[in-house]
Amino acid sequence: MARRPFVVVPSLTAIAIGYRNDAATFIADDVLPRMPVYGESFKWTEFPLAEGFRAPDNRVGRTGRVNRVEFSSEERTSAVENFGLEAPIPISDIEEAERMRSQNLGNADPEGDAVALLTHYNLINRERRVAALVQNPGLYPAGLRLALAGSDQFSDFASSDPIDTIKTAMGSLLVHRPNQVTMSFKTWDKIRSHPKLIRAVKGGLTDEGMITREQFAALFDLKKVLIGEAYLDTARFGQAPDIRRIWGNDMVFQFINPAPARGSVTHGFTATYGTKFAGRYEDENVGLEGGRVIREGEKLKELIVAPGAGFLLQDVVAE
Numbered sequence: 001m002a003r004r005p006f007v008v009v010p011s012l013t014a015i016a017i018g019y020r021n022d023a024a025t026f027i028a029d030d031v032l033p034r035m036p037v038y039g040e041s042f043k044w045t046e047f048p049l050a051e052g053f054r055a056p057d058n059r060v061g062r063t064g065r066v067n068r069v070e071f072s073s074e075e076r077t078s079a080v081e082n083f084g085l086e087a088p089i090p091i092s093d094i095e096e097a098e099r100m101r102s103q104n105l106g107n108a109d110p111e112g113d114a115v116a117l118l119t120h121y122n123l124i125n126r127e128r129r130v131a132a133l134v135q136n137p138g139l140y141p142a143g144l145r146l147a148l149a150g151s152d153q154f155s156d157f158a159s160s161d162p163i164d165t166i167k168t169a170m171g172s173l174l175v176h177r178p179n180q181v182t183m184s185f186k187t188w189d190k191i192r193s194h195p196k197l198i199r200a201v202k203g204g205l206t207d208e209g210m211i212t213r214e215q216f217a218a219l220f221d222l223k224k225v226l227i228g229e230a231y232l233d234t235a236r237f238g239q240a241p242d243i244r245r246i247w248g249n250d251m252v253f254q255f256i257n258p259a260p261a262r263g264s265v266t267h268g269f270t271a272t273y274g275t276k277f278a279g280r281y282e283d284e285n286v287g288l289e290g291g292r293v294i295r296e297g298e299k300l301k302e303l304i305v306a307p308g309a310g311f312l313l314q315d316v317v318a319e
Contacts (some may be wrong), residue, residue, distance in 0.1 A: 012115050012278040012294070026123050027226045028130040031182050032302050033258045034272040040299065041079040042271055076305070080273045084297020085121055087114045090287035111294055115278045118296035127230045127246050130302055134182065134252045134268070139304050140312045144172055147314040154191045155317040162194055165313070166220060169253055174308035176255035176265060180224035183316070184247035188227045190317045192216070251313040267309040273299040 056069050089110045097108040137145050146169065151159035170178050183191075191197065195207035201215045213225040228247030235242040257266035276298045284290040304310070 009279045012111065012280065012296075013276070025229050026127050027182065027228050027230075028123075028127045028302075029270070030180070030224060030226050031130050031134055031252070031254070031256075032268045032270045033256065034300075035259075035269045037080065037271045037273050040273055041077065042273075043075055043077050044305065046074045046076055046305070078271065078301055078303060080271055080299040080301045082297065082299055083122060083125065084295060085118045086293050086295040087118060088283060088286040088291055088293050089114060090291040091289050092287060092291075094292065111280065111292065114294040115296055118278070118294065119276075122296060122298070124230060124232055124246070126300070126302075127228070128232060130270075131228065131246050131248070133302050133304060134254070134310070135248055135250050135312065137312055137314065139307060140310060141307055144308065144310065145312040145314065148316055153316060153318050154187075154194055157193075157195055160194075161196060162191055163196055163200060163219075166251075169251075169311045169313050170220065172311055173253070173255060176309055177221070178253035178255050178311065179222060180226060180254055180256055181220075181222055182226040182228065182247070182252040182254070184245050184249065185227050185229045186245060187247075187249055187251065187316050188213075188225075249315055249317050249319070251316050253311040253313065255309040265306050265309050267306055268302070268304040271301040271303060 057067055060066050093110045097106075097110050100106040100108055133139070137147075146165075148154075148160075148165070150156070152165070154160050154162045154165075192210045192212075197211055197216070197219070198207045198209060199205075201211045201219055202209075211219075213227070217223065217225045228245070230246045231243050232246045233241050234244055254267040255265065256268075257264055260266045260269075276296070278294065278296040280292045280294050282290065283293045286293065
């Protein structure tokens with residue numbers, strides 16, 4: 001078998017795996033947790049909704065036959081996708097950084113810096129994919145999505161009722177109540193000051209100030225309150241930056257099982273094949289003297305597998 005013309009370097013791989021942004025910035029791994037798969041193509045089994053709630057007659061006469069039931073299922077198939085980026089570094093940059101380090105003139109590391117930045121860009125792309133997937137109204141049944149408008153939006157403190165609206169959303173899921181909610185920082189920054197939420201948390205003593213994530217979670221019996229804070233430059237390359245939040249003005253309520261067993265339910269997950277990797281290869285076309293190309297990436301597939309275990313509350317706050 002021919003060897004790949006790409007060397008995976010342990011030191012670079014360690015940087016890629018260990019690199020982390022602030023947990024409050026990137027939340028994709030909590031919204032759609034990673035689950036290992038054992039091949040680039042993979043399958044899972046989906047059981048019909050009705051079979052989970054049937055109550056077939058199980059009364060048996062003294063000499064009668066026991067009633068038989070049959071089970072059915074559908075096998076679903078998908079495959080991971082390859083996501084990665086690379087960056088060229090002239091050999092002159094690498095040699096100059098080595099010279100400076102040897103003389104204690106600095107700690108420049110062009111290759112390590114490249115891995116860190118490539119990892120960051122790949123994280124932004126993953127965050128964008130997950131946000132687009134779970135905020136897509138087409139992936140929710142009609143009864144599990146609701147768009148707010150006008151005085152119903154939570155930014156209207158005088159008229160809106162976030163408690164009643166959120167209770168309705170959470171009570172709409174099939175079988176399981178949501179155990180986590182995801183929203184943008186803009187949405188959270190507005191609703192944490194909503195007078196009705198403040199009064200509910202503080203026993204009606206005041207409607208001023210703000211509530212915490214922990215208080216919001218306790219009020220609605222949620223395990224996680226995820227706030228998306230990551231930014232994305234939406235401008236085309238070469239144009240003036242247009243920096244915007246990745247997460248929109250929606251709230252996504254989910255029942256997430258981080259380790260679903262056979263027959264259990266989870267709104268979605270991220271199929272992960274292997275681990276993140278980083279490495280280098282030589283490229284004589286980088287600069288006058290040639291150079292190295294640093295590559296970082298992973299193999300993933302983000303999936304919504306149980307649409308009935310999520311609720312999309314759209315346009316929660318006004319623009």
